Amino acid sequence: MALRFEPALESIAAAPIAAHYDHFIDGAWTQSTGGERFATIDPANETELSRVACGTGEDIARAVAAARTATSTWGRMPGRERAIYLYRIARAITERSREFAVLETRDGGKPIAESRDFDIPTAAAHFFYYAGWADKLAYALPGTAAPAPLGVVGAIVPWNFPLLMAAWKIAPALACGNTIVLKPAETTPLTALRLADVIADAGLPAGTVNIVTGDGATGAALVAAEVDKIAFTGSTAVGKGIARAIAGTKKRATLELGGKAANIVFADAARDEAIDGIVNAIYFNQGHVCCAGSRLLVEERAHDDIVARLTERLRTLRLGQPLDKNTDIGAINSREQYDRIVALVQSGIDDGATLVQAPCAIPERGFFYPPSFFTGAAPTQRIVREEIFGPVLTILTFRTAAEAIEKANATPYGLSAGVWTSDGAKARFVAARLRAGVVWCNTFNRFDASAAFGGYRESGYGREGGPSGLHGYLSA
């Protein structure tokens, strides 16, 4: 007989959503000077969740001015005192984790199991981790007498890990004594706005953290404003625009951009474990992961077996309502992203690659895309070159380690890579030759607040996480 699952929906009662939200500037909810709002929707059913303020250049200027004023309190506070506030924020996120998880899942479409077990706890972990550094900054930059904060940081974060990406920037920036203006992504502003409550409750001096919602124009206004640094996570195209915009100014930047990571599977890898790793690498968060293992390189003699096992494994993935605790694959974040995935997959079909898709039922409403992979792709095709940012894997083959390394590095990106083998020496040999900021061996998409993360080449520069994550927020 077949094992059935009834819907096991997480309650939404824990996370009430207001009909509309303003900006959080200088410690208070502040109406936009433009007065315009835009809707944020639940991508699993296309219904409106709330309307948020569309930040204008004037809103940004007010927020940056508030942040500038706050540098005189927050920036001069002893590190051990700043740590107290950071610990408070970390504890509050942990205590309100269910509320944050439900909000993240409704606003962004990711499965509740992921927001509950990954996004929210990891966000809290970054505050806990950097709280511990706040009074030890001299040790982060050995040889420096007194590392100083930069001043005001403009942080622009994407929609794939909304709260977590905000935490990656806010936690180290605050630990180092900077103040912040955060611009959440247009489609996923709700957890950042809830974080404003946490920050207000924690009693940080007014203006230390300001949150201005909006679209690309709001982000551009922040880049142009009187900030000392831009911390950006998002697409390579926007990242390049930021680098151009701040060229010749004293503004610093850390850019965490796109990727097209190679995930290299040797024939001597533990096969089922490698399949789990492949699934995690590309289908985690519907593939909306900048470091996703989207180019699978399989040793030629294992190719057919890996494809057969992967095809079978797709059968067990449960696509559906993100709030269902059994859901493995949730909703695509927006119609725009859905359309982009559909177009890129069509280009793969047109180019002659073979498409395999999980045989799962697709809900009638909402943006859902089945876990998919291509075999028989050629290195010149768009599905091999371009970041799809969806649950679509491209499989290529190689015969020797040297060929695997060459193919893996044949990309303008360099954010992450994976190596699967039961031969430890081979794993080290290959990992050392991959030009990527993170190389995972026999695992993928593992993150820890104490480990540095960041890219090479068109995947950006600067590191987040670990002691190196402090460097982008301090001046020596």
Add this chain to the structure above:
Amino acid sequence: MLAPHAPVDAAAIRARADGFASRSIKADAKRAAIDLAIRCVDLTTLEGRDTPERVRSLCGRARNPGSGAPSVAAVCVYPTLVATATAALRGTDVLVASVAGAFPSSLSSLAVKSADVEAALAAGADEIDMVIDRGAFLAGDEATVIAEIRTLKAMCGPIHLKVILEIGELGSLQAVRRASDIALAAGADTIKTSTGKIGENATLAGTLVMAEAIRDFARATGERRGLKVAGGIRTTKTAFAYLVLVDEILGDAWLDPHAFRIGASSLLDDLVMQRERAATGRYASTESLPKD
């Protein structure tokens, strides 16, 4: 046909195994899963103080666990109690399984093990649960392990032979995979995790490795071999994690007492309690449950 060496990554196996326990089975699906679990139970008593009276009582519960629940798959006893169980279960679908072959250590001569199996079969056992010689396996003497399984399987003929790997004594998940491949190649009808007689019993990680071996064997040969988990499975929630594992790794064809068993004693009480809870919305008092 002995499969080639298959590498196992313990960290990745444990990560996947944890996932099986996080699935949530509710409402009608829960009622169906409880009945499936009950039908897969090998209701077991393997104690030195077992008596015919206790075994008869156990058989009564095996036939009718209470509250309208279906009967279990089998009762599992020592060889000297097989005749008692067979008599008590005559005319029912419940099978009689006997541990045999110097259970639980397997540290005896093949002649003694054979005689033990012979006695259990003569008393009417429908299934035999044997244990592999872990000493020989760990010493690298796979030939002895294979020869013993082959000898006892030849004696069993069409009688179902379950081969206990005692995974808690094998030292690594890699060894669990190798022992699974050996037992399947040697003719085990079912491979079973544990005797329940040592500290470490069935684990989701060990069971996952065994299920992968069974699945790979089926792919290579077309034969469906069985899986039995035993030892330490006491709650409905734990049993569900194993059902999810079987569902995801082996598929529907294995969600059946012919291919999947749960060796347990106290688990049945919890399944029956949860069954009543699912039907009535109330928990039965533990005092209202029959005792053996």
